[in-house]
Amino acid sequence: MTIERIPTHIEGLDDNMQGGIPEGHIAIVAGSSGAMKSSLTFSMLYNAVLYGETSGIYVTLEQGKDSLRSHMANMGMNVEDPRVRNRIAIIDLADLRVQLDEQGMGNRVDWMGQLIGQLTSYRNSIGFEILVFDSLGAFFTLTKMENPRDEIFRLFEAVRRLGLTSFFICEMTGEDHKQFGEYGVEDYLSDTVMHLVMDRDADDVKRKLGIVKMRHTHHLLGYQPFWWKEDEQRFSIVSRL
Numbered sequence: 001m002t003i004e005r006i007p008t009h010i011e012g013l014d015d016n017m018q019g020g021i022p023e024g025h026i027a028i029v030a031g032s033s034g035a036m037k038s039s040l041t042f043s044m045l046y047n048a049v050l051y052g053e054t055s056g057i058y059v060t061l062e063q064g065k066d067s068l069r070s071h072m073a074n075m076g077m078n079v080e081d082p083r084v085r086n087r088i089a090i091i092d093l094a095d096l097r098v099q100l101d102e103q104g105m106g107n108r109v110d111w112m113g114q115l116i117g118q119l120t121s122y123r124n125s126i127g128f129e130i131l132v133f134d135s136l137g138a139f140f141t142l143t144k145m146e147n148p149r150d151e152i153f154r155l156f157e158a159v160r161r162l163g164l165t166s167f168f169i170c171e172m173t174g175e176d177h178k179q180f181g182e183y184g185v186e187d188y189l190s191d192t193v194m195h196l197v198m199d200r201d202a203d204d205v206k207r208k209l210g211i212v213k214m215r216h217t218h219h220l221l222g223y224q225p226f227w228w229k230e231d232e233q234r235f236s237i238v239s240r241l
């Protein structure tokens with residue numbers, strides 16, 4: 001049985017993980033603030049849309065839609081390209097939250113139910129295949145949930161049932177920042193874990209990327225320095241020497 005895969009388009013990475021991330025995987029992209037979680041994940045969706053016949057939804061809660069678009073444009077990605085405009089829908093939940101708070105409704109909304117309902121209806125109407133969720137932590141600050149672990153399970157199951165390939169962005173938490181996500185279940189419940197770190201050596205800081213796990217895949221282990229190639233609009237782990 002061959003597994004269909006979605007290339008990351010990160011130079012040097014796909015060849016070292018059997019071609020890409022298996023379709024249908026739930027991936028988490030974890031890392032500290034500024035580790036380039038949003039940029040890396042957006043660039044994967046961007047290139048999947050430009051070079052593959054796919055489409056996706058980018059749900060943003062951390063930063064507004066305009067801020068996200070201008071960041072990606074500043075990196076050299078052509079967010080005005082009709083293929084990008086037509087096949088990447090950016091949904092700004094932060095904006096919706098502000099509106100609901102202004103109406104005093106913020107606490108009365110079943111965010112998880114609403115979200116799953118929205119994703120299901122988008123899936124049925126526009127048939128997108130890739131979901132980016134930026135970020136899980138920001139979503140859980142929208143409202144107090146009785147049992148966040150159960151809610152994460154519910155969300156992941158819904159996404160699995162919809163047959164989406166998904167990327168959930170999360171922070172590192174816990175003592176020493178060694179835990180993926182906030183609730184200690186995110187990495188167990190997911191199929192793929194990508195970890196972005198900012199490695200500090202005295203005054204020098206290097207960004208590095210590691211595939212912590214990827215089910216169904218023989219992949220590169222260890223942390224590789226990565227950087228953005230603006231002229232090629234993709235990240236690279238290939239040594240510059």
Ligand SMILES: Nc1ncnc2c1ncn2[C@@H]1O[C@H](COP(=O)(O)OP(=O)(O)OP(=O)(O)O)[C@@H](O)[C@H]1O
Binds near residue numbers: 230
């Ligand atoms: N044109 C560019 N080329 C390369 N790197 C850039 C460029 N513009 C910004 N950056 C880097 O991108 C970083 C922000 O990346 P990004 O927003 O993807 O990180 P993040 O991990 O999502 O951060 P946050 O925790 O705030 O969500 C900046 O701190 C800056 O170092």
Ligand SMILES: [Mg+2]
Binds near residue numbers: 037
């Ligand atoms: Mg971000």
